[in-house]
Amino acid sequence: MSLFQFASPARFYPLAGRLVSVFGWLAAVLCLVGLYIGFVVAPTDFQQGEAYRIIFIHVPAAWMAMLIYLVMAAWSAAALIWNTRLSAQMAEALAPTGAMFAFVALWSGAFWGRPTWGTYWVWDARLTSTLILLFLYLGFMALKAAIDDPRKADRAASLLAIVGAINVPIIYFSVRWWNTLHQGASVTPGSSKMASAMLSGMLVMSLAAWAYAIAVSLHRVRSLMLERESGSEWVSQVLKAERA
């Protein structure tokens, strides 16, 4: 059995349906555990007080916004190279969730910045490049919606996604390359400057965000398949089976 057989929407649709509930429940449980650690177990920060607890949504949202964009660019590249329907649909399904996480990262960052930096917004490299990431997501979705021919829309949006991927390393390394108001990375592979309770709460919330993004994207791609493939035989069979 080859993994490539799941590149066919007819095969992927039922598999995605099963995975949606698994990852949806996983996200809910991990979110509850993460919030419990973040609000009950983790101590108050001696410098920032309670405001630091924004970290439990800000960092996972920022990480997911960057990761989802890279995954979206990879699916877009696959769509251009192999011309597979599923690849373009997966890229399209990821974009709204990535945009949501980018928006939450910017919003929570602004509300964390006000009590700690004294301002909601500064045009420093980290914040500006994250705002560009949000605009890239919005541009991707707008481009898809603006072109009537789905194949042309897929190609144009795929190109935008691939070109825009250059922004992700810029976001990540911006705090090293430029002198920014935003702090440097507190967590790097193999080392952390955070207390273990704070770190574990943040990591559990990040896992919850992963599971949520997978569940929501798979749910959305199923709708996209119904939209694009309606009228085909396999969709009729699926609808009959769901009604039975």
Added chain:
Amino acid sequence: MSAHAFYLWASYGMFALAIAVELFLLRRRRALARQHALLLSQESPAPAARVTANQAPSQDQRVSSTLERTP
């Protein structure tokens, strides 16, 4: 908590709202897509399944498929 409560809850509140809006839109899109697909399947009981592999259909295939469904 009181000094920073506004900033903390404004962040978590927007996070919850963003997720609620996304889930609502997701359910609505799914319902509309299902409804649309159901209508099409009722209109054409035996549609021509021209594209069964994982390759995207060409523009010609889309046009001919649409024409076939047109009464």
